[in-house]
């Protein structure tokens with residue numbers, strides 16, 4: 023039995039003998055597989071053949087910060103683009119603990135039972151702090167994880183909202199090309215992430231739980247305006263009556279908002295992800311919306327507007343990151359900051375000199 027290469031992770035520290043059962047052939051197989059990175063073409067072919075492993079790998083490239091990976095990711099995205107877009111994209115938001123992941127599990131299972139193929143992505147720029155809901159979500163979506171017609175990808179982390187949003191958008195395209203017809207995007211209802219998600223979905227759903235009769239308190243007006251439906255979750259056990267009251271109150275409040283450009287009138291409903299009551303009604307509501315928005319062409323127009331918006335966002339993001347990562351600029355920013363602090367330079371002059379330097 024030959025001992026594998028000392029540098030390999032499969033090789034033990036000095037003084038410890040390799041077990042006899044270690045097969046050098048198996049080690050070499052693993053090493054070979056590990057090193058072999060699929061080409062852009064292989065990934066494109068895999069995705070178009072609806073291979074989830076290829077999809078996962080392509081998303082990993084999209085999430086990478088390595089410039090080489092990024093250019094490969096772009097190649098893959100461009101290659102599959104003609105096959106994307108044929109889906110419905112649903113955004114789901116709500117405060118932490120409202121039951122988004124549990125709802126997505128129940129809702130997703132309902133969708134796959136209708137023969138749909140469901141991909142779940144998450145926008146959660148805060149997950150760097152909370153160390154991500156990767157484990158949490160995968161255990162909360164136990165059934166969906168096992169469903170062969172579902173694909174769950176936890177949020178990319180360690181990033182700004184802009185960065186996470188770009189990755190999610192590109193992942194949507196990859197999922198669609200891989201045959202997923204229903205894309206669900208979960209976002210936690212804090213910060214600006216709802217706005218980012220709203221601008222990448224067709225239908226935006228706000229999840230709520232009933233409170234102590236003060237349902238509208240503490241809810242951001244902007245989120246109410248963005249919502250195409252409000253669903254009061256956890257309408258089970260002792261909560262049923264409170265949930266029904268909350269539904270009435272939200273329906274009344276929704277009527278006070280100006281009419282939507284889509285012609286759609288948002289409504290509130292109740293559901294329980296535990297008893298599954300109300301889950302199929304949520305899909306019926308979304309189907310009604312799609313019928314309306316497609317027949318009056320709002321659906322198509324909105325997607326075009328979103329594409330333009332994301333084009334501009336991508337330019338903004340790239341310019342910013344290119345500027346701030348430029349070695350000379352990194353140095354000069356520090357110098358100019360000091361100069362501004364010591365009143366040797368005006369903030370305006372300090373900024374202009376940096377920009378001029380960069381664009382020269």
Ligand SMILES: Nc1nc2c(ncn2[C@@H]2O[C@H](COP(=O)(O)OP(=O)(O)OP(=O)(O)O)[C@@H](O)[C@H]2O)c(=O)[nH]1
Pocket residue numbers: 116117118119120121122123124125155162210255256257258293294295296297
């Ligand atoms: N009674 C009841 N409890 C629920 C229901 N849905 C979720 N829960 C519970 O609510 C808690 C939070 O659920 P999650 O699905 O993790 O909520 P979340 O909104 O995804 O939370 P974050 O990912 O942390 O933002 C869990 O303890 C769930 O078991 C429901 O329909 N009824």
Ligand SMILES: [Mg+2]
Pocket residue numbers: 122123124155159
């Ligand atoms: Mg969650």
